[in-house]
Amino acid sequence: MDSPANIGDSTTLSIQQKLSNTHIDGVLDTSITSAAYSGVKVIQLSIKISDEAIVTPDKNKEETIVLRRVQDSFINASQLLNILVRLNVLTQVQVKNYLKNEVLSNLEYFGNSNLQVLDYSNHDNRALRGIWVPYNKGVKIALDFDVYDMSKQLFLVDVHDFEKLPKKRTLDNISTHGSPSAQGSPSKKQKITATSISRLAELEANPNYPYTLPPVTLEKPDIANDIKRVLGEIFKRDDQNGASLEEVRQDFDPIFKSFAKEDAKDIPLDQKGSTALHFASTLASSNLVSSFIELGLNSPIRGNVDGESPLISCIQVTNAMEKGNFKEILSSWLHPDVWLLDRKDQTVLHHISLQSGKNESHKFYLTKLLEYILLNDKRFLEFKKTILNAQDANGNTALHIAIEKENRWLIKVLLELGADASTPNKLGIKCQDFEILNDLPELDDHIFDLIRTSKEFFDERVKTVGVENIQDLEQPKETKSVTIETSSSSNVSDKIFHSIHQLLSDTSSEYNNILNSKREQIKVLDEALHDATIVTANNRFQTKKLIENLERLDTFKLQAANVSDKLILSDQEVRDDEQYDADEPFIIPQLFDRLSKNESVHDLKNDESFLKSLPPSKILRARLNAYRQINSKLEDELKSLVDYSELTSKFKNVVSICTNVGVDEVDELLDGLLEAVES
Missing domain, CATH: 1.20.5 (Single alpha-helices involved in coiled-coils or other helix-helix interfaces)
Structure with a gap:
């Protein structure tokens, strides 16, 4: 599955290829109308796609709609990306992961006091469901995913022409739970989240602190076998459709009736002592993680044989990044593991640093972890005190490991957080001794802005109230119900609300000024770095050329020496040949x-x-x-x-042939033949 972190920024070319014969030729008609859903005025883009272009299995002929709110021009990003789902370019899971990782968890959408994203995923009116983003963000998403040409009518229409546009007849399903504007509101969402956290974020008593609890010693094999059998079915069902809390409870009811719940808790499932929560965290199954903790089957602070918590199991793989639910799992269920060590004295920061040598998931996990840490002063204080400069069994901090992996991004993040570069490990090696600390570029990443801003606000808060008075925002506070009876109390509430709003505006303005000044400084440093990079590159190029020329010169010298030696040997041989001629008679007088x-x-x-x-x-x-x-x-x-025998034999053969006499009779004819020849 594609990582949602990689969807939407570099996929334009591939999307164009996939859509070459679909949305370009397949859109039969697009129309712009005005409509109202649950009292919300919107401009509606309706897209009709031909049967040939619809490549989804169900061949759904229902028109695709994309809505734009009249009041603030917010765009429904879920509907915008649903165009690609209808064309089978993306899946619903990929769209969900992208929106969760790059929109709902992206601090760029929460940069000031004005709300930058609306989560209407559970809105009562189906037409309004989805993630709504500002106009400029909607345009960016449309361009990144190459659907702007199809949807540009929605972006180009003037919202003030709402009354002039053709009316779209709708079934206005107004919510029965109050005003439509309250649906999916941030305040409602925050209340739900706070309730969930306060109910399930209990920090269990840990006698082994700061380490995880050791694995449970298995004393009853029967209950272990029953639990493993039930868990096998649960994991299989969760992989297919997802297992709910009630389904998991029903599966374990027979076991709880036969055995005490404490006997069934944290049963190890393998030789490493991993529990069901370790496996659920590895699979990034938020359903099972929440169910196991809710039902008391597993404790989030229970470690395996190596002392690794379920949070470590989660970050050692990329499933939570691909599913986009790491922040939810961390903040709701596994956050106690942030403060615990394994048997090697390694923190979660050590494990993320070790992960940096394997893949790019360390950036995602560390970013989400810091977003959880930095938005709470108490957590930030505890993180700096116990985690940031913690040393493992070898005395290495997370910064030591980041330098060993030569990961400049991670090094810079740790230094920005305040990591101590002068801490030596057991070999006496200090991070400040490495040259890489002097070669860190300026990186354009929102996490650095978040770190610097959080540190500035934290320092101001410490100056104002002191370190000892910083409260943990996670702890639920008692609330008192106030009954508004008179108009005077209502006015007081209005004044308080106005004061809070004014304070937020002033804070936002000051924050923007700080960011602008920092951006100017970064711009100047970027220009200087750019010039220095060019000079360094040129120097490296010249050095490389000089080295190549020196190597060639050495080669030429060696070749010249070889030729010289050959010439000397040749001259010697010539002189020897001239002095001693092998063809003339040789005499040593x-x-x-x-x-x-x-x-x-x-x-x-x-x-x-x-x-x-x-x-x-x-x-x-x-x-x-x-x-x-x-x-x-x-x-x-x-x-x-x-020896004349051979020659005599030859002459006899000649005489025998000439006289036609046998060879044996030639001797008798020789005397007469000689006389005849002489006469």
Whole structure:
């Protein structure tokens, strides 16, 4: 499955190829009308697609609609991407993951006090369901996914022409739960989330803190076998359609009737001591994670044999990134694991750093983790105190590992958070000793803006109330119901609301000013970095050329030396050949004179002057071999001349042929034949 983090930014070409014979030629008609759903005025784009272009299995001929709200020009991004679902270019799962990762979890949509995204996924009116984004974001999504040409009528129409457009008849299913504007509102969503967190985010008593609880010792094999059988069915069903809390409860009811719930809790399922929660976290199944914790089957702080928590199992694979539900699993269920160590004293930050050497999932997981940490002062304080500079069994911090992996993005994030580069490990190695810390580029990533802004607000809060007075925003606070009875109390509420709104506006303005100043600084640094990068690249190029030229020069020197040696040897051989001509008779006068006079030559063996005058031994051997061959040939010729038997036989054959006389009778005719010839 494609990662939602990679959908929408680099898929235009592939989408164009897939749609070359579908949406370009397949759209029969598009129309713009005005409509109202649950009291919300919208401009509606209706798209009719031909049967040939609809490649979904059901061949649904229902027209596709995309809505734009009149009041603020928000676009329904879910409906916009549904065009590609109808054409079978994307799946519903990919669209859901993209919206969850890149829209609902993207802080760019929450940059100021004005709401930047509306989650109407559960709206009572079906036509309004989906994720609504601002106009400019909708245009960007349409361009990224190459559906702008099909939907540009919706973007180009003027919302002020709402009354002039043709009316679309609709079944206005107005919600029975109050005003339509309240549907899917942020306040309602926040209440639901807060209720879920306050109910299920209990921090269990951990006598093994700061480590995870050790695996459970299996004492009753019968209950373990029953649980494994039931879990096998649950995981299989969840993989197909998803298992709800009630379904899981019903599956375990027979076991709870036969055994105590404590006996069935945290049963290890493999040799590593992994529990069902470890496996559910690995699969990123939010249904099973929530069900196992809700029913008390598993504790989120129970570790395996290595002391790894379910959160570590989750980040060691990419399933949570691909499904886009990591932030939900973390914030709702596995957040106690953020503060726990494994048996190697490694934190979740260590494991994310180790993951950076395998794939790009570390960026996604760390970004979501920091979004969870930084938006709460108490968590940020605890994170800096216990996690950021924590050392494992070898004394390495997460920064040590990031430097070892040479991951500049991760190094920069850790340094921005305040990681201590002067902390030595057990070998005495400090992060500040590495040159890579001086070669970190400026990166355009919203996480850096979030870190810097969070640190600034945190510092101001510490100055204002002190570290000891920073409260944990996760802890539920008691609320008192207030009954509004008089108009005066209503006015007071209005004033309080106006004051809060004014405070948020001022904070937003100040925040924007800080961001703008930081952006200007980043721009200046980017220009300087760009110039320095060009100079460095040119210097590297020149250095590379010089090295290549030096290598070529060394090669030429070696070749010249070889040629010189060859020439010297050739000259020596020529001089030897000129001095000693192998074709002329060779005589050594001193030896020849003595031997011709039968005098002894033994004393010449010790005569150095005589020995130096002799030709080289190879010349002498060559001449001796030549003379031996000549002597052998002469001896063979002499032998043939001395022996006349062969020649006599030949003459007899000639005479026999000429006289027509047998060979044996030739001897008798020789005398008469000789006389005849002489006469």
